[in-house]
Amino acid sequence: MSDPWQNRYVRHVLSETSLSASALALRAKLSSTTLTRPLNNPEHSSEISISTLQKIQDTTGIPFAPFAPRGESNDLDQPSQEIGARHRVDLVNVYNVSASAGPGIIVDEETVVDRLAFPQGYLSRITKARPADLAVIGVKGNSMEPTLRDDDVVMIDTSKRSLGYDGLFVLNFDNALLVKRISRGTGPGKIMIISDNREEYPAVEWHVSDVVVVGKVIWVGKKA
Structure with a gap:
C-alpha cells in the first residue's frame, strides 16, 4: 500500500525539522497518537485531518498544499482566498514554468496554476516583499546540485532585480529561464x-545587457 499524501507530508516535516512524531505533536498541541498511529499504520491516514495538517503547517512554516492532490478534501477544493481568510495565511502564486538548473528552459507563457499557502507572518520573517511580488516556480536539471535538485521548487522575490552578487537568482537569457549564482566578470559590463555543480557546468561569462533578472531566490521547497 502506497504511503498516503498526509503521511508523506508529515514524514517530510519530520525530516526537515529533525523532530520525532511525538515531539512534533507536542509542539503543534496535538495528542501524540494523532500522528504516531497513522504513521505506523497507513490504513489510519485518513485520521490526519486538514485541521491537524494546518496546525503542523502553522507550527513549522512548512506548507502541506504541495503534497495534496486536487479534490482530496473539501478544504482544498475551496478557492484559495477562502482558505486564506479562514486559516489566516498569505498566498503566493505558483506558475506553470520552471527555471533550468541546466542549459535553460524556453518560456512560452506564464500562467498562475495554483497558490501556495504560508502561515501568516512566516513570509515577513524571510522577506520584506509583498506576497504579490513573490512567485513560486519549479526547478529542472542538475546544474545547481546539491543546493537545488530536479523538481525542487523555489520562491523568487521579483522586486529584487538588481544584479547583486550574493545568493541565487532566476535569470531570463534569450527567453530561457535559468537559476544561477552571479559574480563579477573579467571586465566592465561583464558578469559570471x-x-x-561546477564539474559538469563550468562558469560562463555574459554581458550584463544580455541578461534580465527575474528575481532573487528567497525560499526553497525540497522534493519529498
Missing part, C-alpha cells in the same frame, strides 16, 4: 554565471 555560476552553477554549483
